Amino acid sequence: MPIACASRLEVVAVPRVPILNAGDDLPAIVVRAIAEAGPELALRDADVIVVASKAVSRAEGRFVDLSTVEPSPAARELAGRTAQDPRVVELALRESSGVSRAAPDVLVVRHRLGFVCANAGIDQSNARPSDASPSSGPWVLLLPDAPDRSAEGLRRALTQATGAAVGVVVSDSFGRPFRLGSVGVAVGVAGLPALWDKRGEADLFDRRLEHTVTALADQVAAAADLVAGQGAEGRAVTLVRGLTFEPGGQTAAELLRPLGKDVYA
Amino acid sequence: MPIACASRLEVVAVPRVPILNAGDDLPAIVVRAIAEAGPELALRDADVIVVASKAVSRAEGRFVDLSTVEPSPAARELAGRTAQDPRVVELALRESSGVSRAAPDVLVVRHRLGFVCANAGIDQSNARPSDASPSSGPWVLLLPDAPDRSAEGLRRALTQATGAAVGVVVSDSFGRPFRLGSVGVAVGVAGLPALWDKRGEADLFDRRLEHTVTALADQVAAAADLVAGQGAEGRAVTLVRGLTFEPGGQTAAELLRPLGKDVYA
DSSP states (O other): OOSSOOSEEEEEEOSOOOOOOTTOOHHHHHHHHHHHTOGGGOOOTTOEEEEEHHHHHHHHTOEEEGGGOOOOHHHHHHHHHHTSOHHHHHHHHHTEEEEEEEETTEEEEEETTSOEEEGGGOBOSSOSOTTOOTTSOOEEEOOOSOHHHHHHHHHHHHHHHHOOOOEEEEEEEEOOSSBOSBEEEEEEEEBSOSSEEOTTSBOTTSOBOOSOEEOHHHHHHHHHHHHHOSSTTOOOEEEEEOOOOOOBOOOGGGGBOOGGGOTTO | OOSSOOSEEEEEEOSOOOOOOTTOOHHHHHHHHHHHTOGGGOOOTTOEEEEEHHHHHHHHTOEEEGGGOOOOHHHHHHHHHHTSOHHHHHHHHHTEEEEEEEETTEEEEEETTSOEEEGGGOBOSSOSOTTOOTTSOOEEEOOOSOHHHHHHHHHHHHHHHHOOOOEEEEEEEEOOSSBOSBEEEEEEEEBSOSSEEOTTSBOTTSOBOOSOEEOHHHHHHHHHHHHHOSSTTOOOEEEEEOOOOOOBOOOGGGGBOOGGGOTTO
């Protein structure tokens, strides 16, 4: 079986996923939303469920009220260089193992989970707890504590509820060097290959393919982002159907270029 | 109308697209393949047709027989540092306005079209002309001469043949800093917004969204890459259906971060 060669893919927003709040049981909520969506969304083997990291973070209660954050001298100095809110910079530093680039309006860090991204993935939109008092905030959301683990928890719950060997991607939307606009990326992966290595396959002229490792989970996240958006639609969960892959044990960590091999670190 | 908010997307490989060769009329071939695919693939407004840049390059005859390439001293010196074929390095330099990074096994350049990518996007798989003599080669393929123009030509042909206001993306597969694996990106765009600017929209809590510009055309290319692959399937053309967007005049150039604003240049 080819690992991931589809001739037709469907990308469908799972309807009626509520806005999540701290303490919500995300797997149970996703299982229920899919069950209530009717037979068309009944899960099959090799379906992939993509969940926006924001929903995972909300369920985990990763909210921070900026008015409670005291920036360190280092954060203040850095915020001066980036012209950002020193409290956001303070949180970004706490979340990170190092700064990749700092410039006006730009703070790119290496998140403690290994992702290189702006502001440690701290999210300033839809970041307010539903029960927050009107005088609190502004609020921000940190990335999930352990998105690979969250993905695996959801995968297990979905497989248990439906019997289908599904994959799960926890997605976020990152900016990039060289190119404008954000794209969906996988920050958590369970049950599907994060990377799809085609190097063993022959090309059309029987030459072995070189340098052909596809970031499968990132492309799944990008496809889902076309449907889920990050905005007012409240679409946190997306079904991607049509891939074929061997159920696997890879994680989003597999997608990270080792620091020593990154010429842009 | 929201610009690009879909709740359901279909990504379908267009069947029976032949391997293209120099001089082939790509728009006519794509129009015919879609017509022969039957009513389900009959084009509608806001359908997007994604064509692999390799197919465009083949139709344009962008083949180069490496045995005919004489590396310059600069290419030889650089190839020594990157441990690559000096003839490929020579072509990469000819295709580029500058070198971004050179290291063992790594040559990232700024292509004359503005893309920052490995080896100027030179392709060493499926890169042989069908009528090449057995003793020739090895062959490589350069990126299309003007992929935005190729996209626009195909868009015009498809709209003329079907009456549908479609978008066209010419896609390639690029590596990335920080993350392993390649992802589909748009190197040519016509008829759809390359970037989707959501900054004017309100988030779920009526806070204006910040920093929310999505690389729509890149994500369409990534979704198509899940179906098209780059390998033995010979799937050069993909239909992405379900987006909504205002027909627009953007190009892939809109996706390029200006050199002076790129902290990773």
